Amino acid sequence: MSWQEQYRGRVVLISGASLGIGKELARQVWVNGGMVIATGRNAQRLDEAAQLICRGSDEDARRRFLVVAGDVSKSEDCRAAVDSGLHAFGRIDYLIHNAAVFHFDRIDSASEQVIDQMIDVNVKGCIHLTRAALPALRDSHGGILFVSSISAFYGMPEYGLYALSKAALTPLSESLRLENHAHGVFVGLTYLGYTANEPDKRAINAQGVPQPIPERPRTFTRTREAAARGILRQLIRRQSVALPSFLGHINWVFSYLMPRFAFLIHKRSYRSILWPLTVSLLGLGLPLSVQAQDRAVELTVRVGGLKSTGPSHLVIGLFDRASFPDGRPLQHATIHVDEPRMHWRISVPVATYAIAVYQDLNRNGRLDKSTFGFPTEPYGFSRNYRPLYRGPMWKDAALQVDRDAAIDIHLIAPER
Ligand SMILES: NC(=O)c1ccc[n+]([C@@H]2O[C@H](COP(=O)([O-])OP(=O)(O)OC[C@H]3O[C@@H](n4cnc5c(N)ncnc54)[C@H](OP(=O)(O)O)[C@@H]3O)[C@@H](O)[C@H]2O)c1
Numbered sequence: 001m002s003w004q005e006q007y008r009g010r011v012v013l014i015s016g017a018s019l020g021i022g023k024e025l026a027r028q029v030w031v032n033g034g035m036v037i038a039t040g041r042n043a044q045r046l047d048e049a050a051q052l053i054c055r056g057s058d059e060d061a062r063r064r065f066l067v068v069a070g071d072v073s074k075s076e077d078c079r080a081a082v083d084s085g086l087h088a089f090g091r092i093d094y095l096i097h098n099a100a101v102f103h104f105d106r107i108d109s110a111s112e113q114v115i116d117q118m119i120d121v122n123v124k125g126c127i128h129l130t131r132a133a134l135p136a137l138r139d140s141h142g143g144i145l146f147v148s149s150i151s152a153f154y155g156m157p158e159y160g161l162y163a164l165s166k167a168a169l170t171p172l173s174e175s176l177r178l179e180n181h182a183h184g185v186f187v188g189l190t191y192l193g194y195t196a197n198e199p200d201k202r203a204i205n206a207q208g209v210p211q212p213i214p215e216r217p218r219t220f221t222r223t224r225e226a227a228a229r230g231i232l233r234q235l236i237r238r239q240s241v242a243l244p245s246f247l248g249h250i251n252w253v254f255s256y257l258m259p260r261f262a263f264l265i266h267k268r269s270y271r272s273i274l275w276p277l278t279v280s281l282l283g284l285g286l287p288l289s290v291q292a293q294d295r296a297v298e299l300t301v302r303v304g305g306l307k308s309t310g311p312s313h314l315v316i317g318l319f320d321r322a323s324f325p326d327g328r329p330l331q332h333a334t335i336h337v338d339e340p341r342m343h344w345r346i347s348v349p350v351a352t353y354a355i356a357v358y359q360d361l362n363r364n365g366r367l368d369k370s371t372f373g374f375p376t377e378p379y380g381f382s383r384n385y386r387p388l389y390r391g392p393m394w395k396d397a398a399l400q401v402d403r404d405a406a407i408d409i410h411l412i413a414p415e416r
Pocket of ligand 1: 015016017018019020021022039040041042043045070071072073097098099100101121125147148149150191192193194195196197198201202
């Protein structure tokens with residue numbers, strides 16, 4: 001019997017199953033004949049996920065997908081999810097701790113509310129849900145799987161709170177494995193690397209407000225399907241620890257065997273979104289292309305050509321060579337548009353940058369594109385680069401900023 005077939009008739013509780021990897025985990029369990037208990041805070045998004053996964057199926061198949069809205073940081077919600085699952089299916093075989101919140105910023109910028117939320121959801125959420133489900137898992141001799149991240153190996157700049165919340169899962173899973181071994185409960189942990197995000201994914205900013213996450217460069221990014229497949233296979237095979245990504249292995253080697261070297265690499269690559277790429281390039285002896293400089297100057301970006309057809313947002317990102325145009329910007333802002341010309345003023349180290357900007361007319365947090373991949377909302381780049389046959393490259397939009405400067409970008413109206 002294949003490992004997929006072993007999910008037939010099994011009950012799997014998945015936290016954070018309304019989006020991203022959790023939604024894909026739920027889909028694969030359900031498609032393989034398993035019963036799903038899907039949790040998440042947003043009831044509507046959970047229902048939409050369930051409808052999408054189960055569409056076209058008969059009533060019996062739909063009954064194998066149970067949604068229970070709730071917040072893992074609340075112990076009563078965790079107990080309710082477990083009770084609803086037991087009521088519907090009579091047992092729970094597996095628990096996957098997938099729900100998490102993301103926050104990328106310096107530790108000194110985060111509000112106390114954000115610090116609490118990172119710990120409450122990413123760490124205490126796993127504890128509450130484990131405690132609620134353990135009696136059922138002992139009855140079924142089932143398994144628990146924690147979804148951690150390769151950022152747990154070495155604290156990265158601006159990933160401090162996220163990294164520590166993921167690192168905490170290592171001793172937590174080890175202790176649980178030892179405590180429950182005699183009860184026949186398996187406990188595993190996977191250190192996931194970069195995985196493709198769903199467009200709706202958000203990271204909370206320093207004040208706890210959800211912000212869109214820029215698209216990731218495809219290099220080194222796994223699909224959600226592959227990530228979910230790996231997790232479900234690990235659970236069935238009762239493999240304690242998995243490190244599915246190439247970058248994860250590199251990061252592990254540097255972090256534990258050469259920690260001083262790891263520090264030097266992370267220090268130099270600070271502010272490069274492609275830090276893991278930098279790690280691997282350095283490992284291969286190639287030179288670093290990004291170097292932070294100390295002196296700060298003021299940069300003002302003036303944006304014209306805005307449409308005034310109703311409330312909209314102006315989304316601006318400042319990039320370096322490594323992140324332009326699809327990576328995570330060094331700095332970004334979402335500004336409510338209330339004038340035909342807007343400006344954004346920031347302080348930046350002396351360096352070369354590129355800027356990408358678009359007007360989010362429907363405020364859905366992304367640049368909408370046609371079936372053929374052309375933007376359907378106004379957009380623009382530094383040096384007013386106008387794409388013709390291809391997307392922008394670094395040399396098209398890069399500009400040296402070595403003193404206080406103001407640059408003008410006139411938005412390009414999408415072709416109709
Ligand atoms: N994406 C990556 O590259 C990557 C890399 C390494 C590890 N991981 C790990 O993989 C897991 C899934 O990541 P993802 O990218 O798929 O995330 P995602 O797209 O942001 O989805 C997160 C899910 O968790 C739910 N959630 C958030 N806070 C919750 C709470 N308090 N209670 C219950 N549910 C909550 C969200 O639904 P609601 O907002 O409706 O609650 C959503 O369903 C996370 O543990 C993450 O750390 C991801």
